[in-house]
Amino acid sequence: xxxxxxxxxxxxxxxxxxxxxxxxxxxxxxxxxxxxxxxxxxxxxxxxxxxxxxxxxxxxxxxxxxxxxxxxxxxxxxxxxxxxxxxxxxxxxxxxxxxxxxxxxxxxxxxxxxxxxxxxxxxxxxxxxxxxxxxxxxxxxxxxxxxxxxxxxxxxxxxxxxxxxxxxxxxxxxxxxxxxxxxxxxxxxxxxxxxxxxxxxxxxxxxxxxxxxxxxxxxxxxxxxxxxxxxxxxxxxxxxxxxxxxxxxxxxxxxxxxxxxxxxxxxxxxxxxxxxxxxxxxxxxxxxxxxxxxxxxxxxxxxxxxxxxxxxxxxxxxxxxxxxxxxxxxxxxxxxxxxxxxxxxxxxxxxxxxxxxxxxxxxxxxxxxxxxxxxxxxxxxxxxxxxxxxxxxxxxxxxxxxxxxxxxxxxxxxxxxxxxxxxxxxxxxxxxxxxxxxxxxxxxxxxxxxxxxxxxxxxxxxxxxxxxxxxxxxxxxxxxxxxxxxxxxxxxxxxxxxxxxxxxxxxxxxxxxxxx
Numbered sequence: 237x238x239x240x241x242x243x244x245x246x247x248x249x250x251x252x253x254x255x256x257x258x259x260x261x262x263x264x265x266x267x268x269x270x271x272x273x274x275x276x277x278x279x280x281x282x283x284x285x286x287x288x289x290x291x292x293x294x295x296x297x298x299x300x301x302x303x304x305x306x307x308x309x310x311x312x313x314x315x316x317x318x319x320x321x322x323x324x325x326x327x328x329x330x331x332x333x334x335x336x337x338x339x340x341x342x343x344x345x346x347x348x349x350x351x352x353x354x355x356x357x358x359x360x361x362x363x364x365x366x367x368x369x370x371x372x373x374x375x376x377x378x379x380x381x382x383x384x385x386x387x388x389x390x391x392x393x394x395x396x397x398x399x400x401x402x403x404x405x406x407x408x409x410x411x412x413x414x415x416x417x418x419x420x421x422x423x424x425x426x427x428x429x430x431x432x433x434x435x436x437x438x439x440x441x442x443x444x445x446x447x448x449x450x451x452x453x454x455x456x457x458x459x460x461x462x463x464x465x466x467x468x469x470x471x472x473x474x475x476x477x478x479x480x481x482x483x484x485x486x487x488x489x490x491x492x493x494x495x496x497x498x499x500x501x502x503x504x505x506x507x508x509x510x511x512x513x514x515x516x517x518x519x520x521x522x523x524x525x526x527x528x529x530x531x532x533x534x535x536x537x538x539x540x541x542x543x544x545x546x547x548x549x550x551x552x553x554x555x556x557x558x559x560x561x562x563x564x565x566x567x568x569x570x571x572x573x574x575x576x577x578x579x580x581x582x583x584x585x586x587x588x589x590x591x592x593x594x595x596x597x598x599x600x601x602x603x604x605x606x607x608x609x610x611x612x613x614x615x616x617x618x619x620x621x622x623x624x625x626x627x628x629x630x631x632x633x634x635x636x637x638x639x640x641x642x643x644x645x646x647x648x649x650x651x652x653x654x655x656x657x658x659x660x661x662x663x664x665x666x667x668x669x670x671x672x673x674x675x676x677x678x679x680x681x682x683x684x685x686x687x688x689x690x691x692x693x694x695x696x697x698x699x700x701x702x703x704x705x706x707x708x709x710x711x712x713x714x715x716x717x718x719x720x721x722x723x724x725x726x727x728x729x730x731x732x733x734x735x736x737x738x739x740x741x742x743x744x745x746x747x748x749x750x751x752x
């Protein structure tokens with residue numbers, strides 16, 4: 237039994253604000269709301285989700301080919317492939333897998349938090365994760381990010397086991413969790429670099445434990461080796477042309493994503509979380525407080541290294557490799573950050589103050605997540621509804637092609653769905669050599685090919701604005717060229733503000749020369 241387990245939960249400062257039946261009921265209710273919100277989302281899948289489903293529902297050869305073109309590792313897609321085989325590929329079904337991962341992370345957060353600093357830290361960490369707008373959003377999305385959070389917690393448990401217990405099994409556990417992380421998202425490398433550096437630093441303190449952790453990391457790297465040739469192809473031919481290089485902006489990008497928005501309330505939540513994380517580092521436990529296993533400065537700096545350190549490593553890598561930084565990628569650092577916040581809450585001189593602050597963070601987080609669950613993520617379903625009026629054989633062209641996957645899964649059968657610039661099928665985006673292919677294309681020539689392909693049938697053009705590649709000018713030129721060939725279009729759908737993936741739909745009639 238650890239000191240944290242022996243510590244009384246009712247301190248002398250501020251009263252037993254964390255105890256009692258009322259607290260248990262309120263905490264259980266908050267967790268229940270967080271669980272429910274992980275399975276609530278708008279009806280249509282947006283680009284990344286539709287792309288994931290299009291790849292995962294292929295056979296194994298198609299799945300591998302799709303991942304080479306997509307630039308992602310395979311574990312999540314393999315799990316989604318099996319899930320679709322059982323539950324189908326409907327929006328609710330495919331999103332439920334992420335919800336399951338999000339729910340599984342909660343009891344693990346409790347166990348790790350309790351081991352970290354006793355029942356109060358366990359409760360705080362569980363509630364913070366359950367109510368996190370970021371964690372809830374990506375637990376209701378058909379992507380790998382809730383799995384990533386779960387695997388980070390699994391990895392933390394494995395490392396903790398390897399530190400405390402000798403023998404080969406903990407090393408194997410670290411190795412398997414390391415491989416699983418690498419095969420889920422490449423940003424896991426940055427977290428594992430931080431873990432490796434911490435283990436190297438720990439050689440002077442507990443050489444045997446540090447060696448076990450390092451050995452586990454090596455085992456995980458060896459298990460990842462079969463995927464390395466595919467990774468090398470992806471690094472050479474795929475990338476993130478939709479985003480700018482992040483650099484050390486990775487820190488602000490993470491905080492912006494974790495707080496759940498840019499309005500006043502999310503900013504207040506984000507500021508509160510940051511202040512509490514800082515307090516975890518600069519303060520000491522007060523008399524009567526929980527005797528934290530990691531209350532000493534060294535243990536708290538471990539959490540700093542795993543959160544802030546991971547983001548710094550990611551930012552440096554972004555600068556060196558000219559790769560993008562996205563808020564959702566920072567999932568790998570979220571658990572350590574929330575653990576730091578939980579420690580900060582239990583470091584306050586008044587337990588009542590800590591309980592009130594925790595309650596406020598939870599209520600605000602759940603409120604923001606509830607509002608987010610009602611927001612549209614795409615206009616794909618609206619475009620698909622308009623396409624019900626299309627005649628069989630009509631041509632639908634998407635510019636940029638990134639609008640294609642979400643619409644193609646909902647569009648009526650019998651339509652010719654193609655994408656700019658090479659008129660490939662619209663069900664998924666091929667990121668291979670993406671920028672060169674788009675930049676070398678001639679929009680006027682593409683429009684002529686589309687018009688010839690459609691013959692006397694109608695051409696439906698789906699466009700949007702704000703994409704880096706292809707440029708707005710290129711897609712506008714496609715529309716202007718189609719208008720010259722077929723006359724002025726009928727505008728059927730305007731971009732909807734706040735819809736996430738917004739779209740404009742135009743219909744061009746028969747060629748001018750063929751018009752009666």
